[in-house]
Amino acid sequence: MQTVTIDIINTKAVKLLQDLEELDLIHIHKDDTQSSVKRNSVLKYKGAMTKQPLDVIENQLDEFRNGWE
Numbered sequence: 001m002q003t004v005t006i007d008i009i010n011t012k013a014v015k016l017l018q019d020l021e022e023l024d025l026i027h028i029h030k031d032d033t034q035s036s037v038k039r040n041s042v043l044k045y046k047g048a049m050t051k052q053p054l055d056v057i058e059n060q061l062d063e064f065r066n067g068w069e
Contacts, residue, residue, distance in 0.1 A: 020026045
């Protein structure tokens with residue numbers, strides 16, 4: 001089985017895809033736009049932060065918290 005993602009440009013394509021599904025040639029997964037937006041948001045920021053040792057991160061968090069006091 002192979003999974004592909006497509007963008008539907010013309011609504012006629014939806015009917016064609018539904019016909020293919022009825023013939024048991026493909027299976028359509030309903031994908032809400034919210035999960036697509038979330039996926040794109042993750043990719044947008046992926047790699048934006050460099051890896052740091054845990055103690056450095058904890059010190060930065062402590063400094064940030066103390067700034068509010």
